[in-house]
Amino acid sequence: MAVAARLREHWWPASSTIQSRPLASRRDDVVTLLAGIWFVIGLFVDAWAHSNRPQLETFFTPWHAVFYSGFVATAGWVCWLVWRNILTGRRGIDAVPVGYGLTILALGVFLLSALADLIWHSVFGIEQSLAAVFSPSHLGLGASMLLILTSPLRSAWANPTMPAAPPLSRFLPAALSAGAAAGLFGLYLTFANAAGWSAESIVQAFSTIREGDGTTRTRAATLAGDIALTNAMLLAPMLLLARRWPIPPGTATAVYGVFGFLSCSVDAFEYPSTFAAIVLAGIAVDALVWWLRPSPGRRGRYWTFAALAALVTWSIYLAAASIAAGGLPDVVEYWTGMPVIAALHGLLLGVLFLPDTRHQPAAAH
Incomplete structure (x- = not known):
């Protein structure tokens, strides 16, 4: 002993x-x-x-x-x-x-x-x-x-x-690390990862209300579920980082880029338009980072960023698929409503990551 x-x-x-x-x-x-x-x-x-x-x-x-x-x-x-x-x-x-x-x-x-x-x-x-x-x-x-x-x-x-507000050069390893973690989740949830859809399959899925056999579980429902889960995989690392720091522009491109690269590599980049859409979405979300400057001390901007990041991401995703496939999906409600649903999901995630605690009693010490 x-x-x-x-x-x-x-x-x-x-x-x-x-x-x-x-x-x-x-x-x-x-x-x-x-x-x-x-x-x-x-x-x-x-x-x-x-x-x-x-x-x-x-x-x-x-x-x-x-x-x-x-x-x-x-x-x-x-x-x-x-x-x-x-x-x-x-x-x-x-x-x-x-x-x-x-x-x-x-x-x-x-x-x-x-x-x-x-x-x-x-x-x-x-x-x-x-x-x-x-x-x-x-x-x-x-x-x-x-x-x-x-x-x-x-x-x-x-x-x-x-630094309390780190520059991208200092922050990049942490951002890429978060993106790689999201990509790993994307692999293990590959059965519900929206990065695994081709442009043609996206348009076809949102062009059908019922399958030929009359089943209620359509490809549109499958794609909508995949978008909802992938939305969480992309937003969670962004919101986590923004919960800790005022994240610098470039963070979203790093997170989305690594996630897209890893998720699309499983299919050997068979669907290049989907990969491009994810990267472009990351760049657009970085524009929101520059504009809104979400941070723990700015709860309203944080929540707004969470909602708009999802709205922009899936609008670009559906737009890129439509351009690559040569036409919009036939069911207008699907392609106009899905980004809005994703934005509501994003807002919910934002509230969960940074709840309003002003009216909660102080913790005992």
């Missing part, structure tokens, strides 16, 4: 606090982000293979090689960050940069999930299409990847040297 206590005190000092831990530099966060992007691109390439290569029968594939080599690079870099601090005399949690504590935990979870994935494939074979999303081992990989990808965001969130 005495030996265990001495080891615990040596490697996990009782005096450890966030203030005593080192801060990751902007360069550190950028390298973490780049390694994580390699890592997540490997996952998306592997997801493409699960959907398009039904003859896969082994765990050892080129796509897994890209994926797991990205993990090795990411894990090696994070371990170097910790080892670098150990060389200066820090021990235990004091050697882990602020924002990277969950990253260390996630590396271990990932290794266990990778082992489980190998066993799962050996016993049950290679999953195809939607089954790959629901595989328990893949869910473990995704959860750990989410923690790893958001390391730069957590680092910026807890960094006391981050």
Whole structure:
């Protein structure tokens, strides 16, 4: 017991606090982000293979090689960050940069999930299409990847040297980190991701009130549901960032761009007009950021931004599909009303992220 206590005190000092831990530099966060992007691109390439290569029968594939080599690079870099601090005399949690504590935990979870994935494939074979999303081992990989990808965001969130109104150059790693996290959600919710629709399928879906067999569950209802869920995936990181900082213009382009790139890569960019629409929407939302300057201290502007960002995003999405397909959808109510519904959803998200607390009683201390 005495030996265990001495080891615990040596490697996990009782005096450890966030203030005593080192801060990751902007360069550190950028390298973490780049390694994580390699890592997540490997996952998306592997997801493409699960959907398009039904003859896969082994765990050892080129796509897994890209994926797991990205993990090795990411894990090696994070371990170097910790080892670098150990060389200066820090021990235990004091050697882990602020924002990277969950990253260390996630590396271990990932290794266990990778082992489980190998066993799962050996016993049950290679999953195809939607089954790959629901595989328990893949869910473990995704959860750990989410923690790893958001390391730069957590680092910026807890960094006391981050300016109150950061410039884009300083803020970009956090914004790209949030976008990559949204893209990861887009993969695991690929069955309801509006980025997976072609221009022609969007127009056709909103041109039909009932299917030929008379069913009430139409493609229009499916597309509307996909838009509603994707709306939340795009707005949530924006509203989270704006809840913490007055975000600089360029943030939305970064978030939307990474989300669109990752979501559309699953289909090998088969639908370029959809990808272009997402990127253009990000640029338009940045114009709203410049105009409204949403921030925690401006609740009305924050709520307005949440609603207008959704309205602009899905108006551009439907407009781009109509241009690429050569005509508007036949059902006017669908293509005029869907952006308004999305705006109401955005307003609801804005209220949830930044509720009006003026009339709530003060918390006891």
